[in-house]
Amino acid sequence: MNPGDVRVRFAPSPTGFLHVGGLRTALFNYLFARNSGGKFILRIEDTDRARFVEGAVENLISTLKWAGLEYDEGPVVGGEYGPYIQSERLDIYGKHVEMLIESGAAYRCFCTPERLETMRKEQEKKKLQPKYDRTCLRLSPEEISSNISAGKPFVVRLRVPDDTVIKFSDVIRGEVEFSSERVDDQVLIKSDGYPTYHLANVVDDHHMRITHVIRGEEWLSSTPKHVLLYRAFGWDIPTFAHLPLLLNPDKSKLSKRQGDVAVEDYKEKGYLKEALVNFVALLGWNPGDEREIFSIAELEKEFSLEKVNKSGAVFNVEKLNWLNFQHLRKKPDAMVLAMLKEHLMKVSIEVSRFNDQYLLSVIAAMRERVTFVKDFTEKSPYFFAAPKSYDPGVVQKRWKPESAVYLKALAAEFSGLSDPTKNDYEAALHRTAESLGVGNGDIIHPLRLSVSGMGEGPGLFDILSIIGKEETVRRIESAVNELK
């Protein structure tokens, strides 16, 4: 097979939002396809009508798009192996399952869910493995046709061969084998006529010419069923790669309850897609050297299945935050400006009050201090409005009885400046301190408090030159009044 012939797919079921684990699976498929010059396909596995969620498909597609994982074939964009939505392929599965029944690789089962349930209970009580007892395998052709003509509902089950060992190899895990005794006669077609995952997945992967099945480890145990199906159809078996699971901090499979799992949640919290993708890529994969920060393009170039590791990875938000900081820092000013404006609108701050040059200087001042775009307003609200209150802790530490006097003198000094620069403010402050016979710090700290309301932030003189002389003087006066 030529590298360019690689075809992989991401096959989510539309039961809600895209999960970060799903994003990771999608990403690895995408990266593998891009890296090998192959095709990345999106297929919707909507064979469970009970769990279908309205709008989930659209949401999946838009989230994938947001993350930058454009697919080559799939819903909306189409492709020559469609349709790419399983509910639109029902006739295909029906035809194939007929073939299986013909050849004896599958059989109809008329057992009711209730009977199955009591059977299972019985088996559990006897400490046996829950497994279909093949009652319907022993039905005569006459019984079967009379059941059918009587309109009895039925499912179609896979006839698992006895006494064989099913082996397959997995790129990530090596050789894996299961005894067929352990494999249940899996339902292939449900009584509502829809296929189960197992059937639909194999049929579609074959017809869509999928070369590599890259999916989560939770599928490893059902892979023997799939292998059996490929054999029953006489089809080539694709290469399997079962990815390690994403875990909660307590090491269980990543789930809601223990934090956010929807990609959308992270997007809304202000995470950059670059950071999320970078982070999730590093969960289970690494380039083998000591780099940590990757663009999507770099990942496409570097990714290989051989470097994917076997053990589950805890989704650790601390590192994601750091990566967000790193990626935000790398963004050009113009892009941060656009994001900042969007954020200001979102928090109802009148954007037109600030020109681009002003916002750009805020960005320059805060670059090293923001992890998220929202931090511009949360960590430095004083660039967008005069302080409404003063941090009590800082007041206690920095505001002395004589501060008001010093600041009045400073305000007078500042007022005399014309069109001051950052250095002019600094020089003026030094002059004031000297004539007062106090240290610079005796003025600097109360001044910072006055103009910002807090005790931390960019260089004080940067702040002053950004907000300007008038505003600075005004804020000093307010603080002096407020703090006496």
Place this chain on the structure above:
RNA sequence: GGCGCUAUCGUCUAGUGGCCUAGGACGUCGCCCUCUCAAGGCGAAAACACGGGUUCGACUCCCGUUAGCGCUACCA
């Protein structure tokens, strides 16, 4: 319970028999820088689950134990 997968610092990981006194990153702590907070620099604490083999030599190979996780549906 059965079957399967996995097992290096708190977390993500490097490591494919000697380069390991086990490396990097996040986080934590300390120092430097400094008007504060960051950023940056320097430094520290922190791991090969356990027990047997194999070998001149095991983090690396094999077996077992233990632990965790996954699967065990007419869900995916």
